[in-house]
Amino acid sequence: MFVEKTGYIVSRHTRDVGGHIEMSLFIKTPEGTVKVLPDRQLSVFFTDAPLTSLPQDVAGVQCVESHYQSFEHAAVVLxxxxxxxxxxxxxxxxxQNGYAVFEEDIKAHNRYLMERHIRGAVRFIGIPDAGGQTFRQARVIASDWQPNWTVWSLDIETSVSTNTLLSIGITAADQRVAFVVTEQASSSAVIQPFSDEKSLLLAFIRYVKKHSPxxxxxxxxxxxxxxxIDQRCQVLGIRPAFGVNGENWNIRSSDNQGKYFxxxxxxxxxxGITLLKVGGYHFESYSLNHVSNEILDDGKLLHGSERWQEIERLHKEDLDAFVAYNLQDCDLVLRIFEKLKxxxxxQTRVDLTGIPFEQTGGSVAAFENLYLPRLHSAGWVAPAWHDDDFVASPGGFVMSSIPGLYKNVLVFDFKSLYPSIIRTFYVDPLARIVAQHSLEQAAQHTSDSANAQSSPLVSGYLGAHFHRQHAILPELVSELAHAREEAKKTGNSILSYAIKIIMNSFYGVLGSNVCRFYHAELASSITMRGHELLRRTQTWMEERGAKVIYGDTDSLFVILNKEQEDPQKQGERLRDEINVxxxxxxxxxxxxxxxxELEFERVYERFFMPTIRGQEEGSKKRYAGKSKGELVFKGLEAARTDWTPLARQFQRTLFEKMFNDENPIAYIQHTIAKLRSGEFDEQLIYSKQLSRPLSTYTKNKPPHVRAAAMIDKKRAEQGLPLEYNKGRKRVYYVYQRSGVVPYESPQDLMDLDYEHYIEKQIEPIADSILPFFKTSMASLLSQQISLL
Structure with a gap:
């Protein structure tokens, strides 16, 4: 008997069972999460092979003519x-027979959902089993049901010295528990003690199944x-039955990238780290302690490079303190997730694009989920993958700056420039190949339809043309843009931001060779059009008496010659004229x-554009300004995490003084004197993240790599696991008079090379502004030496 329910897709999977595809959708319903098996599923691809060349008598395979065509304008077989x-x-x-295949890599469950315009919320009908946990012969359609998620914040503690699991902590709205390997007795209701890892893991699996997060x-x-946890399950011979109804999970890593799925x-x-980046949050360090202190004004109970020794000591000697540390980490994560939503x-990204809930990246998948159903409706299949040489499109427009110290610099930028170019100039994969075909046919008939006044074609770059009547992407961008405006009107900032990142990803997708729609003409017709628009805007502005001192991607920095008039009003008037x-x-x-649409973003009452270090030419992507009392740094040392805290604060104070028309020379001299006296030692610690595993640095070994190598060498000598062998980890180090050494404790601040810090950290920053005060660091330092 068929039963109908509403729910939300939590995960999706496809596998072969008994020689047939089993597509399973795990759907959260008001009563719990169930497994839904859509009826009679097939795996699909298309080919330009003639139907007669394909086998017709293979059991379980059906080849039929289709009404679709390929991007080569050839009929395709399904x-x-x-x-x-x-x-x-x-x-x-x-x-093997030399024919092309199309869309062969699209997973069956993704195609099933995509073609039905299903994103997250669904309504389904199916035949339940006796326990009501599995629904067979199901049919699924889109819905609008919104779930109330059961969320567990999970954190483990491990023994570095033995590479074993010590505890698993869980906090949630109604859960707070720690599973701990221990022989100690405890009266705490929070602590569940176990004599060994295997007992702990089996109990945790049962706990997950019972409470079903x-x-x-x-x-x-x-x-x-x-x-x-997965590694320890394998070692101990435990089946990782962490899924609904005891199904196994699968933890896998990407090749040579250090990423896990x-x-x-x-x-x-x-x-949390990945979602912060998706959400556009930027931090000097993405460590839990650093982020929680910034977001929550709260932090870990233990932190620092030597905390693992203290964790192991607490585990042996103070179980309550050990568990408090474990659960504090869980609490911090839960609070960050809740505060930043x-x-x-x-979920908003899932609702908009239909990507799997666990897929925090997936710009290409999001694009295809939105584009392919529209492409199929128009009668086309996506192009085949090609191994052609990748041709990178030109980057965003960046003009050489006019360096100097300015007053009242106006900043203009284009609202969603690249999506707006796609929308205005019909940049689209299908529109490109239809236009190309039209031009080829026109050439055969010696007519010049491309230049006719009523031509449906719009020219792009690198020889591209786009057919307005066959463009899918502009309409899609238009729908998203309207939805974003509505989200702004209703104050839905999360929806507005999610739409923004989706629209802005389209250019990157079209310019990436990991997308099947990649073509150099597409991305170049976006970026090169952006170049043209900024140059034209610069010309129009300068015709109106403005002077553009810098331009970058979608922004122009402008000074005006009417100092007596309010800069805000001048900016608004100039914006309106340029939009006309x-x-x-x-x-x-x-x-x-x-x-x-050109927007007038802000006025910098004071603004500094530096030269390229050691040259007279103006720099790019580097400036500082003060707007309504706020100091803004772009690309300068104050905004870079690989400079020392002292250098960054030094630059902020230096510019604050300069923008307030104060002479900074005394401050510079005072800073150098205090540095040499040791007052700034704790601010002289460098930090930089390894971008790849330590072992891959073979030829060039910068300072942070050498410091990391010293740490791992010492750990290897102590029989401890290496800390930097997977890369993507921040390294802290200092310069002593003997050279680079890793920073692991305050003792490493002994015998610092102060002259190194003056030369490499203070001097470059000071010399960028001292010419405005008719002096230099060399002059100031020689004065100090003569005084000594």
């Missing part, structure tokens, strides 16, 4: 297979916590409706 094994065999057969969240959750049937694992952001110019030019160019 190949359907009832198993994944058959699918791969047919793909291999077609390729929807989501695990944590800090480096998959790459450390879940990966370590978790697939858990019926559950989602979300990492990170789960809401991720943009509309007129688009109409003149190709009878286009302009969706380009």
């Amino acid at each position: 190949v359907q297979s009832r198993s994944l094994v058959l699918h791969q065999q047919m793909v291999s057969l077609v390729k 929807d989501m695990f969240i944590g800090w480096n959750l998959i790459g450390f916590d879940l990966q370590f 978790a697939s858990i049937p019926g559950r989602v694992a979300l990492d 990170l789960i809401e952001l991720q 110019c943009l509309s007129a030019w688009c109409e003149e160019y190709a009878q286009l409706d302009s969706h380009l």
